[in-house]
Amino acid sequence: MQQCPRNMSHKEDSEGKSSHPTGLYASIPRTCLPIVYHPDYNITFMGLEKLHPFDSGKWGKVIRFLKEEQFLTDGNIVEALEATEEDLLVVHTKSYLNRLKWSVVVATITEIPPLMCLPNFLVQRRVLRPLRTQTGGTIMAGKLAVDRGWAINVGGGFHHCSSDKGGGFCAYADITLAIKFLFERVEGISRATIIDLDAHQGNGHERDFMDDSRVFIMDVYNRNIYPRDGFAKRAIKRKVELDWGTEDSEYLRKVELHFEGTLNEVQPDIIIYNAGTDILDGDPLGGLSISPQILLDAPWQGGGVALEASSCGSAVHMGRDRLSYFKPDRCFHQTTSWSEEKTMVHCRNSAGLLIGLTFTEFKGYSLV
Template structure:
């Protein structure tokens, strides 16, 4: 991931339809059927599970934790104006090439698919999930907590995507908070995905209002050396790290980070692969 161009400060997303008012009877849990990606089985080429969001939602219903879509919040799709709050125009234009999208999401056959199909079947779900992450920030400040079942695209920065991450939803959510919620002056990112969160790290490289705690497997993608310099609390794990060691790091280091920084809000990226089980 190379150096990202600076985004102009006047991209404030003033016409955004993402910060909607939500009825108090709804749980601050965000999901939409538009999150899920499925077409021609191309999504199965990548190890990332692109329909897991639906199954998480279904499981919550099966466990009687929800009573259907009426209990949760369905976000709007992030518009170009919303995305320009963080992303460069050059980067968004690059996604109009199916070849570029194929490289970002690591699904090579997408390169030969007409871009209007790629936009509708692949990038549109990402934009809905990005809208969910942005709205989750607002709801968390209003309710004390919020969960977006999708999102967490932590390999994407303002000017470049990668690792199945096309939009920098974490960075966008934080930028919206800084611009629209006066009580938010300091934000902590806690990233416990198995991979280093190099996207948001590059976006907040020189921003002392954002504190980053990142725990990841040191031996796997992306190993972004430059981005690591933005991590305030870095925990690099080895392959086959067990539960006891993993949880010991969290119990010791997370309180240290909170004592050091005192954020107004914490953005927690749970990740898709905090743990991988060896069944052999």
């Protein structure tokens, strides 16, 4: 798989301090789309990955579908790099990373008990390395979003992992890492908003940013399912708790109201949008009853905010007067957006082929 080349780069943060050298803030040629992926994202090992309802090969399915639709080619995808230990230590504690050297710990985090019986070098290679590569992809997408106005990491979005604790198939805190990298290394990025629409509470990034006034969190989730983290909820500025079987009308009304409120309440320098189609009726984990039609063609209107979704999932275009999902197609055009300094990065697509891919954008490009 030949993908866009990378030029290694390193820069000082806005305070003049020298951060550790990293390859994750590479210079990406403009011929590449700001879409980050690597075949190593996909986890396959003796069928053990099938012991969890989470589809650990969905990222490759997404890319394969988009290639078949002639939306992407190998040559215009940015190839993700694995996050190094130095990269991870920007957020994670050394003791937590050391605990991941025990297979029983990884088995608990991924909820795949047989992993505890495997030598850790195999667990590192077949499970944790893919997750580290996805984590690197999220950090790269953060920088790309600043440079281009929008970016995607096809994987990542490990919103249950905090600096010192993993869970729910999330071993690395990629959302926290992406934001911390930007705060430390990119001048003008000092405020962030996380919009988390996965059906599960994003307790990892919430714990990490509990006392950080620079980060605004909106989280929409089923209150009755994992992780039910009462302490982490204290970090949520816009908390939208849903009940079992929440259906379209109630979901649309609540999300529309709080989207509008979030956009009116804060003006961040970066937005991390964590998507999740585990909200769909029949999802084995989400416990909600949202119809596929909502993702196909239902507009979300109200107070100057409109949201539309498409079958293969969606480019999210956010402007001062609208938030819209557009079906990926084959051409880009220049567009006017919220403001020149605002950017957004997508960190997770959560459910296989139905949604496929989500773009997040504030300026520069949109898909038509």
